[in-house]
Amino acid sequence: MLQYEGFVLAYESGEDAVLSVDATVEVLAQHQRLKLAFDSPYIKGLPITAITLSRHPNGDFSEETIRPTYENYYTLMFKELHRSLSGDAEVKTTVLDSREEIGMLSDILKLLAEGFEKR
16 A cells, blocks of 8 residues: 555556456545456456545445456557557656656665565
8 A cells, every 4th residue: 555645546456367357446535436456467358447435425325336448458558559659649647657667666666565564
């Protein structure tokens, strides 16, 4: 879990011997949650699912599931890469963005290592 100003980000990922994959990213705010579920990369065409859970000012609770496409994530990534390289779209992330992400992953791995050392 990563604490940011105004929200917490929870990342969870796993894989077992029967190739069942559970990969999610969840953003937790005071009155709303957003969960992105990345289905198995082993089955072509499974969508990324976005689930929003909200508590409204009047006390009502709502849940919405969104599947924007049935193309799998990897196909969408390569299509976007092609668009960027061919000049039809701007590159969304920079080398500096990558550096920041590597730093964040390094911090996560350090925390995990500390947790295992305490056992």
